[in-house]
Amino acid sequence: MSQAPAKEENPLVNIIINVLLPTIILSKLSKEGDAVYQLGPTLAMVVALALPFGYGIWHWVKHKKLNIFSCVGLGAILLTGLITIFLWKSPEAKPHVALIFGLKEAIQPLILGSLFLITRRSSNPLFRTFIYNDSIFDVKRIEQSVAEKQRISEYDGLIWKCTLLFFGSFCISAVLNLGLSFYFLGDLEATNPDWRTVYNEQVGRITFWGFLVIGAPLMIVAFYILYTMVNGLEKLTGLDRETLLVPR
Structure with a gap:
């Protein structure tokens, strides 16, 4: 008997555990004081890092592969924590807090977006993980049809175009992140x-508004990429939309 397909991980759970919760911990527990939840910047960073690190280890043991969200979460929290400690220990850097934190916020999506380009020709491109995968598209049938019609170069061009669009969405995110940092x-x-209390509160606001101001445009771009992919595949393969997409 054939084995049941592995259950797909929920991307929302990935984001909450690896990005959202650690950021909240870092912004809310970094205060120094006598209360049990006032851990200070160093210990708060350790606690925040423990979530994506632990989840990444669990994911590796279960699936024998890296969890990209855990890697991004570790990098983001480590950068945020180190910048927070630097700002708190270096009074001369305080006037430049918006630029320093804004650059950190802009670098993160640029790194993630660059991974879409870097992994393009690897055995496991990120674009196929996020958009063009077997849970959304009938990839096997599509590639068979493309091969039969000898339109492989056009097929590769379509995937490359959509990969660039996805990279572009992360560039938009970087600009908006920088703008939010200067605003708050x-x-x-x-x-x-x-200063430290206000800083922590503003970092929390940046995180919250980032999901609203940045998340909405990225969702729109993602739907546009999906629309572009489906329409391009219809023209290349001659298959209709219901055949291209996996039944839900």
Whole structure:
């Protein structure tokens, strides 16, 4: 008997555990004080890093492959934590907090977006993981039809075009992240005695509004890429949309 297909992981759970929860921990528990939840910046970073690190180890043991969300989460939290410690220990850097934090926020999506280009010719391209995969498209039938019609170069061109569009969406995210950092941290007074508290609160707001201001445009771009992919495959293969897509 054939084995049942492995259950697909929920991307939302991945994002919550590897990105959202660690960021909230870092922004809310980094205060220094006597309360049990006031861990300080160093210990808060350790706790925040434990989530994506632990999830990444579990994913590796179960699936024998890296979890890209865990890698991104580890990098994001480590950068945020190190920048927070640097800002708190270096008074001369405080006037530039919006630029420093904004560059960090912009670099993260650029790195992730670049991985779509770097892994394009690998055995497991990220574009196929996120968009063009067997849970959405009937890839085997599509590639068989493309081969029969001898349109492989056009097929590769379509995938490359959509990969570039996906990379472009991360570039948009980088610009919006930088803008959010200047909006929320641009007027932070370096001489404010509650500077650390205000900083933590603003980082939390950047995280919250980032999901709204950045998430919505990225969803629109993702749907446009999916629309472009489906229409391009219809023209290349002659198959209709119901045949191209896996029944839900």
